[in-house]
Amino acid sequence: MIETFDAVVVGAGHNGLTAALYLADEGWDVCVLERNDEPGGSVRSDELTREGYIHDTHSTNQNLFVGSQVFEEFGDELREAGLAFSRSDKPFANVYPDDESLRVYQDVDRTREAFEAHSPADAAGWNTLREEFGRFAETLVPLMGQPLPSVAAGRTLLDAVQIERPSGLIDLAQIPLSSTRELGDAYFETPEAKALMACWGLHIDFGPDVSGGAMFPFLESFTALSEGISVATGGASAIPEALTTLIETRGGEVRTNAEVTAVDTQDGRATGVTLTDGTTIRAREAVVANLTPTVLYDRLVDDAALPESFRETVDRYEYGPGTMMIHLALDELPDWTAGEDLSEFAYVHIAPDVDTLAETYTAAQNGQLPESPMLIVGQTTAVDASRTPDDGQILWIQVRALPSEIDGDAAGEIDATDWDTAASPMADRVLDKLETYAPGVRDSIRDRDVHSPADLEATNPNLVGGDSVAGSHHLRQNFLWRPFPGWSRYGTPVDELYVCGASTWPGAGNNATSGQLCAQRVLAQPFEERVIETVEEYVGDAATAVQQRLS
Ligand SMILES: Cc1cc2nc3c(=O)[nH]c(=O)nc-3n(C[C@H](O)[C@H](O)[C@H](O)COP(=O)(O)OP(=O)(O)OC[C@H]3O[C@@H](n4cnc5c(N)ncnc54)[C@H](O)[C@@H]3O)c2cc1C
Incomplete structure (x- = not known):
């Protein structure tokens, strides 16, 4: 007998698990399929060197997860399941x-003193940037947790205009649109302070001269200043393990050593998946892929299920x-x-x-x-x-x-x-x-x-290619353009096939946001779904035109 679930999630990265948790929390019968022997993807820990030595295999800084919506909503339960930072x-x-x-x-004062001892001009630049971060946090940071495009994002922008006036907002937007070299030159005097900011850009794929590279350093530096840096106590695996417990508590399943080789489709709709051993698992309502586009569309989805123009779009997806x-x-x-x-x-x-x-x-x-x-x-x-x-x-x-x-x-x-x-x-x-x-x-x-x-x-x-962020975050492939213009809200050309993860908005990092937003899209009522699709179509055309100009 073929097993059937309401939703099948391919990949137990923290976003796939988050999507499954939100669906299971709405009473959906979910099954997460993971090719590796443990869930977590790039959020895992293991004894890599000696017995009892627990290394974070990939990501270690969990600030984004600590600040995420899923941790805000399910934090108590996740702590009960053993998650601590x-x-x-x-x-x-x-x-x-x-x-x-x-x-x-x-400690803000101690940091200022450290900068002051190095260079009073750098200390002044750091303070100015910190004030700008305060303005940014109040107005534009909420966008990082909202679908793009969306009514919520539109409201955030309108509120931002009211607070800052258009001129203030245009002025403020100059910071994240800058390259890290431009940011350093604008605010700091010494080569050391300039490099301090530029280093954060290279955590992603922003060399010092790439426009838009300043956003991550700007956000990350001042978040670290206010929040410190958190790691998962006992190892990063505590995050996927706790998420798995919550999914299972709601009747869902997380299966490991279960590699998906195909997303099955019929009449333009995803019906389920096939595993390496030939087993088929059906999905009544949705298949959610926690996968980067080239893995999903080149390996798992039959070409015949995709429009030719979309295939060309996939071929243009770039890795860092x-x-x-x-x-x-x-x-x-x-x-x-x-x-x-x-x-x-x-x-x-x-x-x-x-x-x-x-x-x-x-x-x-x-x-x-x-x-x-x-x-x-x-x-x-x-x-x-x-x-x-x-x-x-x-x-x-x-x-x-x-x-x-x-x-x-x-x-x-x-x-x-x-x-x-x-x-x-x-x-x-x-x-x-x-x-x-x-x-x-x-x-x-x-x-x-x-x-x-x-x-x-x-x-x-x-x-792909060891790109730790599953695809370039340069302006042409971020925001409304992630992963592709017109497809920034977790849908795909195949009905009932959805996608979340680092290759979707808001991109890499353990923010769990795309998992949450993708689940909300899956749960959208038919009318909402039609509105989203219509908006995506219009915005997609405009976003494609802008992307062509940016390229
Ligand atoms: C070395 C490194 C260091 C990093 N450091 C940090 C950091 O300190 N802080 C931070 O916030 N971010 C960091 N990041 C980025 C962050 O870890 C990732 O952006 C994030 O974990 C991606 O999560 P995800 O849910 O999108 O999916 P992934 O973690 O990519 O998980 C996807 C899962 O899908 C599974 N899968 C793939 N194909 C199949 C298939 N066919 N069938 C079944 N399963 C499949 C994979 O095995 C994997 O478990 C780092 C990344 C790396 C690689």
């Missing part, structure tokens, strides 16, 4: 050559450069030359200046292994000491930005052009760099586990 009030710092550093504490993860088990946390309390910070960024960040980004875009990649050094055990069973420490190093496919090495040292061979020497380059800022760290390493961009994609097909 450990917060650092020393969120992030940057180290530079010659023992220079800049620190951002959760790759990421490498280096997980270390250490005797002790790094002894930074720039000062002792640096080992207490959640993140330490290593990037000397904006020009080097630009060279790194350009090298990655051109298939070259960068000479000096940017390092995001997550000092996991400084935030959550429960991650090791003894006095050992854990470091989480994200290496940005790397080519997905290697054509050469900007430093002329690594000959390999495949990631299997290049991963180890590249990791050595990274650790040598870390050693110059924290001498002795290499001797302190008990074990290491390196994941190249190719490894990341192998563990999660959404990370």
Whole structure:
């Protein structure tokens, strides 16, 4: 007998799980199918180096989840299911050559003093930006949790106009539309402060000279200032595990080792899915795919079910450069030359200046292994000491930005052009760099586990080419254009097939927003659904025209 559910969700990333939770909460019978042996996707933890050493395999900073709507609505129940967060009030710092550093504490005065000691002009710039962030938070930040386009988003914009007047809003919008270099040049004096902001842009795929790159650094820096940085206590897997408990409490199921090979369609409508072993599972109301467009449409949906023009749109979807993860088990946390309390910070960024960040980004875009990649050094055990069973420490190093496919090495040292061979020497380059800022760290390493961009994609097909954010967030592919113009509200050309996840608005990060908004779209009444489709059609035409001009 063929199993049938109200909704089948493909992929147990935190967005797929969130969508399933909202549907199950409305009484829907849901089944989440996950190809891996654990749910979570890029929100997972595991013993990667030694027994009892719990590393966050991919994402570690859970600020977005803590601030999400799903945590606001289901927080008590998620806590009862075991979810807790450990917060650092020393969120992030940057180290530079010659023992220079800049620190951002959760304490506003202490941060101002740290900037003041470095440069009074930088301190003034930081304060001005912080005030601008206050205006931004009051007016435009709510858009990040709303569907685009939507009546709610329209209201937010109207309210913003009332508060700021059109001129104020136009003035304010200049910040997020800037590149990170422009942002740094407008507000800061020293190369160090400029690099502090530009580093956050490279967390996504914003090299210093890409317009729109300033938005993430602007939001992330001042959110970290006010909230600190939180990691999931005991490991990132606590998030998918708690979400799974809530789904199961409502009668839903989360099945692992269940890879979907096809979304089944009939007469233009999704009817269910087929698994690797040939099993069919039917969906009465909806199939929700927590997948990036190329995985969904190139591998799972029959071409015959898609209009030819849509196929061409899918082919134009772009991915950003790759990421490498280096997980270390250490005797002790790094002894930074720039000062002792640096080992207490959640993140330490290593990037000397904006020009080097630009060279790194350009090298990655051109298939070259960068000479000096940017390092995001997550000092996991400084935030959550429960991650090791003894006095050992854990470091989480994200290496940005790397080519997905290697054509050469900007430093002329690594000959390999495949990631299997290049991963180890590249990791050595990274650790040598870390050693110059924290001498002795290499001797302190008990074990290491390196994941190249190719490894990341192998563990999660959404990370195409090792792109940690499942698709470029440049202006032409963000907001109304994510993933495609006219398809920013989680629908697809196949009836009853919906899509959520990092490749949909509001994009990557553990915000759980697309899962929530997608479920709300699935639950929309027929009249609402028709309104959404009509608006999408009109806005889609306009958005396509704008995208063509932007390209
Ligand atoms: C290395 C790295 C570091 C990051 N750091 C941070 C951070 O610190 N903070 C932050 O907020 N964000 C971070 N991010 C981004 C963030 O983790 C992701 O944007 C987010 O987790 C994406 O969630 P998702 O729900 O869209 O889906 P995903 O996490 O991509 O999950 C999708 C799931 O679908 C499954 N799947 C795929 N194909 C199939 C199939 N055919 N059948 C069944 N299952 C399938 C996958 O196995 C996966 O489990 C990081 C990402 C990476 C890769």
